Every structure is written in C-alpha cells, then in structure tokens.
Amino acid sequence: MKVVIIEDEDLAAESLESLLLKSKYEITIVARLENIKQAKEWFTNNSCDLIFSDISLGDGESFEIFNALNIQIPIIFTTAFDHFAVQSFQFFAIDYLLKPYNKQKLDKALEKYINFVGSKKESDHVENLLERLKTTLPDLQTPQIQNRFLVSQGEELISIKSEEIAYFMAENKSLFLFTRDNQVYLYDSTILNLEDKLAPKEFFKINRKFIISHNAIKSIVKYSQNRLKIELSPSPGSGGPILISSMTINAFKEWLNH
Incomplete structure (x- = not known):
C-alpha cells in the first residue's frame, strides 16, 4: 500500500509514520508533504493508494488541495480539532482521526480503507459486468x-x-430459394425460422408461404375489397394467386415505402 502523508508538524508526521510502518499491513511511505503548494505539485504528476492529511497546514487548509485537483484517492484526515469532521467528508474521506494518534484508532482506520478497497473492487466488477451485459444483450x-x-x-x-435472392417459398414442408436470375434451390430451413434472419428492410413475409424481396415484385393489384394480389418475378409457377390479407396490408405498404 503506497501512502502519502500531508503534515506540517514534524513530531506528528514522525509519530504517524512510525505507527503506519508497525501496522500489520504492508505500507510504503512514498512522500511526506508539508504544505498545499508541495502537495499540489506532487499530485499533479504522482499518485498513491491512500492519503493521510492534516487539515490545518501552514499555508491554509488541505481541503484546497483536493478542491483544486479533484483527487479521487481515499483520504484519512487527521487533525487536533473535531469541527472539521463534516466538511472533510465532502471529499473522498473514509475516516477522520483526532490527534494524538494511537495504534488502536489507526488500525481501525486502515481496516476501513481495506474494506473500502474490497467493496470498490466488487462494485467495479459489477459495473464491468453490467457494461459487458449492455453491449452483449443487444x-x-x-x-x-x-x-x-x-x-x-x-x-x-x-x-x-442475400441481394441475389428474389424470394423464399414454402411448399409441401420444404423451403425453396428463388434467385433473381431464375435459379431455384432447396434451402434447409422453414419460413418461421428464416423470418428473423433476414434484413427487415429488404424482405417481407407476405403470407405463410412466401417471404419476398423488393426486387421480386412484378406487379401489385387489388384482388378484392380487403386483399392484394402480387405477381412475382421470376414466377413460382402454378399454384394460384399470391395474396396479401387485410391484416398484413398496412405493414406491407409501410415496408414498400422504405
């Protein structure tokens, strides 16, 4: 765990450092900073895992550092005064220690940090899973x-x-593929399974027997008051007129407009 101490009092800094190095956690003190100016310069180009920061420094309050740099590193604030407590938790604070330090309070603060990191990793893991689901579900x-x-x-x-296909025709439990150049092939599928695999702007299921493409339509005429008759090219041969029912007409017209 890489730790930075922001403290302008030598005795307080040394006491904190000694307690940290004697804790059960593996801690490295990567920097000790004495004022706001030093801290701003250091955090502009560096980072760490955890910050111990006194609030009252020689050149102001350490809140100025975190306001200016928007530091997203967990902070344990240290101070001789308790009236800063509420304000400190406006930042990324996980605990608030009153001086003088003691081992018991420090260990509890470090335990909070360890629990925080564990819960954050779990939260990040869940967020990553959700992001992956968002991209996978579509x-x-x-x-x-x-x-x-x-x-x-x-x-x-x-x-x-697909652009070479004129239409598909179901006949006697078989499915036939007709190409624009009048080639006919047996295709191993069904109308029901095929419908969702075709581009909806290019193909339309006009009835239980046919799925057609735009380029297969030779003519459309009114067959009765509520039905249309379509002539296809190439012709599927005999088998009676190819009709579109009243329930399908509106969707068919909308498809034609696209």
Whole structure:
C-alpha cells in the first residue's frame, strides 16, 4: 500500500509514520508533504493508494488541495480539532482521526480503507459486468442478420448473397430459394425460422408461404375489397394467386415505402 502523508508538524508526521510502518499491513511511505503548494505539485504528476492529511497546514487548509485537483484517492484526515469532521467528508474521506494518534484508532482506520478497497473492487466488477451485459444483450436480443445462404446443387455447395435472392417459398414442408436470375434451390430451413434472419428492410413475409424481396415484385393489384394480389418475378409457377390479407396490408405498404 503506497501512502502519502500531508503534515506540517514534524513530531506528528514522525509519530504517524512510525505507527503506519508497525501496522500489520504492508505500507510504503512514498512522500511526506508539508504544505498545499508541495502537495499540489506532487499530485499533479504522482499518485498513491491512500492519503493521510492534516487539515490545518501552514499555508491554509488541505481541503484546497483536493478542491483544486479533484483527487479521487481515499483520504484519512487527521487533525487536533473535531469541527472539521463534516466538511472533510465532502471529499473522498473514509475516516477522520483526532490527534494524538494511537495504534488502536489507526488500525481501525486502515481496516476501513481495506474494506473500502474490497467493496470498490466488487462494485467495479459489477459495473464491468453490467457494461459487458449492455453491449452483449443487444446481440442476444436482436437476431443476427444473415447475409449469405448456403445451398447445394448436386455435389456442389453454393453460397448465395442475400441481394441475389428474389424470394423464399414454402411448399409441401420444404423451403425453396428463388434467385433473381431464375435459379431455384432447396434451402434447409422453414419460413418461421428464416423470418428473423433476414434484413427487415429488404424482405417481407407476405403470407405463410412466401417471404419476398423488393426486387421480386412484378406487379401489385387489388384482388378484392380487403386483399392484394402480387405477381412475382421470376414466377413460382402454378399454384394460384399470391395474396396479401387485410391484416398484413398496412405493414406491407409501410415496408414498400422504405
């Protein structure tokens, strides 16, 4: 544990240093600073684990140091007067020791510091976990868009880009992929599983049988008062008209506008 002592009285500083070095904790005194000016200069370029700081110094109150530099290091304030107690806890104070020091009070203050560091590490660990969850959860919650689709043609495997796809058609428990250049492949999936893997701006599920892309639409006509009929290119062949129900029309029109 690297400790800095801010104290302008030699006897008080020596007494504190002696007690610290005799404590059960492994402590190194990295600096002893006697006034505000020295402290500001030292903390501008250096740091430590814990600060013991007298409040009344020869050139003012040590609060000025922590106000000026916004030091985020745990502080144990030391003073001969107790009227500074409330003000000291406006800073990163974990304890407040009245002079003269004794081993029992100092050990309790050091124990508070050790507990503080342990709880802070646990808190930081939780914060890190939360941050990781924040970045991970969107990936877990949002389906991953698939940009390529692997199909087979005889012994050959072919990877088809999503922009080459005209539509998918479900037929007799099978799913077929139609490309814009009129190639047809059997694709190992279902309409239900496929829907969330396609870019929603590019593909739309018009009914239980078809998921289509913008470029597959050859024409759209009113089929009845509350339905639309779509002609696709390339044509899926026979099988009756391709219809969009009244429940889907509004969402379909919104998709077309995008």
